Amino acid sequence: MAFVEYVNEKANPRRDDRLRTCHAYGGTACGLVKDSQGGCLVNKDRSFSQTFGCQMSLSMFMLQTIPDTVSILHGPVGCGGASPGRDYRVREGNRARGLKEQRVIWYNTNLNESDVINGGEDSLEKTILAIEERHHPKAIFIVSTCVPGIIGDDVDALAAQLQERVKAKLIPLHCEGFKTKIVATAYDAVYHGIARHLIDDQEDAPAEAAGAAQGQADGLIPVNVFNFSSMGRIDEVELARLLKGIGLEANFFPNYVHPDAFNHLKKAALNISVCATHDDYFLEYLKEKFGTPYLIGTMPIGSRNTSEWLLAIAGKLGKEEVAQQFITAETKELEAALAPYQERFQGKRVYISGGEIRVPATGMLMQELGFKVIGLRAHHYDEFGDDLYLKVAENDPDMEVNVATTQPFELVNLLNRAKPDLYIGHAGSNVYAAKLGIPGFPLFNTPKSYYGYRGAYEVALQVDRLLRNQAYQRKLKEHTRNPYHESWYQQDPYHYITG
Numbered sequence: 001m002a003f004v005e006y007v008n009e010k011a012n013p014r015r016d017d018r019l020r021t022c023h024a025y026g027g028t029a030c031g032l033v034k035d036s037q038g039g040c041l042v043n044k045d046r047s048f049s050q051t052f053g054c055q056m057s058l059s060m061f062m063l064q065t066i067p068d069t070v071s072i073l074h075g076p077v078g079c080g081g082a083s084p085g086r087d088y089r090v091r092e093g094n095r096a097r098g099l100k101e102q103r104v105i106w107y108n109t110n111l112n113e114s115d116v117i118n119g120g121e122d123s124l125e126k127t128i129l130a131i132e133e134r135h136h137p138k139a140i141f142i143v144s145t146c147v148p149g150i151i152g153d154d155v156d157a158l159a160a161q162l163q164e165r166v167k168a169k170l171i172p173l174h175c176e177g178f179k180t181k182i183v184a185t186a187y188d189a190v191y192h193g194i195a196r197h198l199i200d201d202q203e204d205a206p207a208e209a210a211g212a213a214q215g216q217a218d219g220l221i222p223v224n225v226f227n228f229s230s231m232g233r234i235d236e237v238e239l240a241r242l243l244k245g246i247g248l249e250a251n252f253f254p255n256y257v258h259p260d261a262f263n264h265l266k267k268a269a270l271n272i273s274v275c276a277t278h279d280d281y282f283l284e285y286l287k288e289k290f291g292t293p294y295l296i297g298t299m300p301i302g303s304r305n306t307s308e309w310l311l312a313i314a315g316k317l318g319k320e321e322v323a324q325q326f327i328t329a330e331t332k333e334l335e336a337a338l339a340p341y342q343e344r345f346q347g348k349r350v351y352i353s354g355g356e357i358r359v360p361a362t363g364m365l366m367q368e369l370g371f372k373v374i375g376l377r378a379h380h381y382d383e384f385g386d387d388l389y390l391k392v393a394e395n396d397p398d399m400e401v402n403v404a405t406t407q408p409f410e411l412v413n414l415l416n417r418a419k420p421d422l423y424i425g426h427a428g429s430n431v432y433a434a435k436l437g438i439p440g441f442p443l444f445n446t447p448k449s450y451y452g453y454r455g456a457y458e459v460a461l462q463v464d465r466l467l468r469n470q471a472y473q474r475k476l477k478e479h480t481r482n483p484y485h486e487s488w489y490q491q492d493p494y495h496y497i498t499g
Contacts, residue, residue: 003285010156011174012192012281015182019382023181025403026494029376029393032401033386041381043499050409054177056145057082058186061229064090064104065255068138070131071106074124074155075145080108089446096233097256107131111147120153125162132166139169139259141193149176169259171197182380183405184277191282194254198262220249221317224268226279227252232446238454239274239300246314246323266290270316275299275357276384298388299357302365303331306452334453338369341460345370351418353377353411354426354443360388362424362443367392369460374418375400377411379426402493408432412482413493422467437477439466
């Protein structure tokens with residue numbers, strides 16, 4: 001089905017179906033890619049899961065960064081439990097971008113047992129009208145959770161009925177957690193709502209954009225770069241610097257962008273993804289609907305990936321020569337700066353866990369710093385990972401790979417066996433490594449730099465500092481333990497993976 005046809009539907013398709021995405025695997029990097037290309041991953045599953053992510057929660061990470069909006073969690077009160085913890089990050093993100101520092105505003109319809117029997121649409125209507133009266137936002141995101149999905153609340157029909165009574169744009173999003181095992185479906189759900197409700201149908205934008213691009217007084221060609229909530233402003237500044245170095249002006253979407261600005265998406269000469277996990281659904285739609293070309297490739301982490309990313313962008317816009325000159329100067333400076341750290345890191349072993357694309361990209365950076373990557377662990381896996389996983393494992397085709405959305409019991413077993421010198425993990429997972437006495441470095445941290453040439457140096461600096469003092473991890477190992485029986489450590493970590 002064409003992506004324009006997807007967007008005509010009320011709800012986006014599941015990634016389980018659209019990309020045949022895998023959420024369970026244990027084996028080698030080359031084995032993973034072989035199975036992926038042969039269509040053999042779709043039957044992989046688990047006979048036991050300790051915990052799982054929810055696309056509703058991940059959707060809220062994106063939605064709550066968009067200014068002048070209010071989000072409604074249409075569901076039981078517990079569905080809003082993570083929102084208070086996101087408030088500081090959003091305020092910090094606004095402050096870093098020079099925006100008004102606003103607190104996150106969200107409402108919950110607090111569905112109870114009576115609503116499950118009688119329906120929750122009355123509660124939702126009252127909530128929408130209360131928000132309009134109190135806050136007058138530009139848009140209201142209506143996030144449908146598991147309960148209304150089960151009982152059959154028609155959120156879209158209610159939104160259409162109420163739209164004439166409120167000035168805010170009402171944007172229903174279908175984020176029922178039980179519908180998918182691939183949490184990243186959340187990104188598609190948010191972009192689905194944006195495409196349906198925040199971008200008008202004018203289709204002559206690409207030609208206008210191309211003309212405007214050539215005629216700008218400063219000579220810079222405008223491009224869109226798609227960020228995400230785990231990207232800090234410091235990384236946006238670095239990517240903007242790199243793109244300006246080859247004659248491009250970067251505009252970042254969708255996080256921390258006002259709803260009125262989304263129509264400006266059509267004015268760029270190129271849409272640029274930093275991570276395929278986040279963007280493929282939306283960029284395909286923009287290409288089909290408005291003719292805007294896009295680039296989805298590597299993630300610009302580390303020298304090699306950053307250089308390949310810039311060259312690929314330059315190739316789309318006829319900037320190859322200036323890009324190569326710029327890259328040569330940047331990499332020469334970076335190589336000199338990294339030399340002392342490479343000596344200290346040589347031969348140390350690292351295990352990396354997190355997002356499908358970020359994990360191998362970070363692995364390639366750590367190899368540039370002198371580390372030996374002994375294992376990778378991705379939240380899910382699909383066709384977009386094939387090239388990067390082959391690259392990171394090009395000198396070690398038997399590199400261990402685990403695909404698991406959280407599943408900390410597998411992680412602890414793997415780390416206990418591998419005993420790496422360093423663990424780089426997604427938010428929340430480093431504590432398991434620390435209790436084994438393994439230093440843990442965050443895979444992302446919005447106030448810190450990770451992307452581009454500057455990010456490569458900053459990561460080296462921070463990792464060096466971490467490895468110089470491991471007293472914290474030693475103390476944790478002495479006085480705490482992970483919540484698993486010793487017998488589990490004797491079993492195959494992939495014991496519960498089936499298919």
